[in-house]
Amino acid sequence: MRILKEFDLDLPYIINDENIESVMRTRKCDYNEATKLDYELNWKWKRRSFSLETRCITAMYERLFGRYQTNDCWKVLIECVEDSSDKRIINDSGVWSVPIQFNLSEFSAKSELEKKKTTLQLLMSGIEKIAVCHNWRVEPFKETALKIEELGYLNEWTWKKAIKSPNKKYNATVICHHNVKTMDIYIAISHRDGTQVRLEKVKSDQPDEFAYARHLGELTWESDYEVALINKKGNEKFLVAIK
Template identity: 75%
Template sequence: MYLKEFDLDIPYIVEDENIESIIKKQKCEYHEATKLDYELNWKWKRRSFRLETRCITAMYERLFGKYKTKDCWKVLIECVENISDERIVNDSGVCSVPIQCSLNDFDAKSELEKKKTTLRLLMDGIEKLALSNNWDIKPFQDIALQIEQLGYVNEWTWKKNIKSPNKKYYAKVICHHNVESMDIFISILQRDGTQVLLEKVISEQPDEFAYARHLGDLKWVSDFEVALINKKGTGKFLATLEH
């Protein structure tokens, strides 16, 4: 089995006061009240936290590649205010590690500080897991150091450069995965590598399920115009050189 995925999560915590209030107002059973509480008070927090930490966990995955393990394909860091159970749980190859984290403190941080905190939480969990499973920690630390050296900037090129019909230019798609957005750019370069146009064509939620649908194909539609076409082939974004 190969470890190749990393994620952060804030597991749902039942707060008795909220549940009691919902039971009284909605006149429902405890189980139904917890479902309502999750939908009303927790689901959006969980989604927001996952989106804001995904830029670093996705960057870690991309740089890391994979690591052979006995029974773990994904590390899931469960960020909680107070750790009531230190156990590491392996559920069908997903290894969940509890790490202490204040959600309010995280929310108040700047974009860069959120990136740094995400990496720290991830590494705290990985170190616990590595110790428990007798993994070599160095490959994991090397990726963390690489992220620090890159200034926590998750930027990558999608697919290869494509040549214009007149052979004068190349075009490529550059993805900037940020805390609050995935910004997708079309870059046009001269043959010597000089960039002559960089145009943001899409700003999407910072999650693969949101932005991947836009990345279908990149095609020149003329000597001076290039189009990013979505996966369904139903929409496109254009970048045009002045000539």
């Protein structure tokens, strides 16, 4: 048995013969080398950008979904392609991938909220196809999508538990706002009754775990009125003071 707990969207590389021929002429190389160069020059950045812009919703889906027991799947990968004539659902080492029709130009022109909605629609379209194919209960997947809609597509969460100030008057927490373009990290300070005293953004980074996780090392009070977020390496500190 496997536990399904990861979801992602991908923009698979599409070979453009005109681009390949152009690269072959200008770089004087063979087809295989030209294909590698074309990917690096004309596709890699598109794929990375698309991954970053959709991660806020796929990460939110993972966080709210929890875990689901399957026979052979730990991850669902939605391949967003312009030509969806290939209907195959493929399992590669426990990753079930399915192609879903998609237009990158239309997606790029959308607002942040529209991109979030489109990401969830693409994800659910792929999940439902796989669910039908493998007789999965579709209700848990739909319930997670509904939660995201009810939360207004806002992927905001608290990192670890609140910590008390030395004088016991305040609590401090780290709040993460995972957006389409950025991950914004805040330090929030509140009275013990929950009344917020201070909310300050201390760091912004790319909206991807591999980029922002390094900033989340330790939250500690420096004094009764000053709290610090220290990165994992311990060589960077972000301070917020009450007064």
